[in-house]
Amino acid sequence: DVKVTQSSRYLVKRTGEKVFLECVQDMDHENMFWYRQDPGLGLRLIYFSYDVKMKEKGDIPEGYSVSREKKERFSLILESASTNQTSMYLCASSYGTGSYGYTFGSGTRLTVV
């Protein structure tokens, strides 16, 4: 079974801190994605990556950056955490061709205080 692992289930950080959310997949997927999920707003795409060292902005990239130095790992970085970044963060991966679906990680619930 494909596994997408997010390093933390719960995180509490202070305003202004730099925060790293890590995602690792073990099935050699080309594509990786970061979403955030908020009540009433659904899932919104932050960033995605088609290949190592490549990244594309999603719908809400402001306040975030990403890093993909290795194929299996996609990191989301909050440069200076703010309270409005309190959310559930979900990582997904898929093969490069469009005929495959997403596999999601278990999510990271981030609280910024």
Add this chain to the structure above:
Amino acid sequence: KQEVTQIPAALSVPEGENLVLNCSFTDSAIYNLQWFRQDPGKGLTSLLLIQSSQREQTSGRLNASLDKSSGRSTLYIAASQPGDSATYLCAVRGNYGQNFVFGPGTRLSVLP
């Protein structure tokens, strides 16, 4: 821009009932459609993936259909069980994009 809606937003049924969840999308130029289940505070679990050339997919008590021309998909759950209680999301991938667009979900409660 693709928009995905799901009706109803919430549904409560007694155990054993058959039920249908609906998903609509505005742009019929899709590559495929995926149904997910999400338990509270957890990630999304893939249930079924339907390619644009397919009409339906089945897995156990679940059956998903796709009518691309009308912009609709349904998820049919047979003989519902309390363990089916969760939020069900559909997502569509367009012909020219690698990322899925998600609906808001239907929150299902199956009462014992």
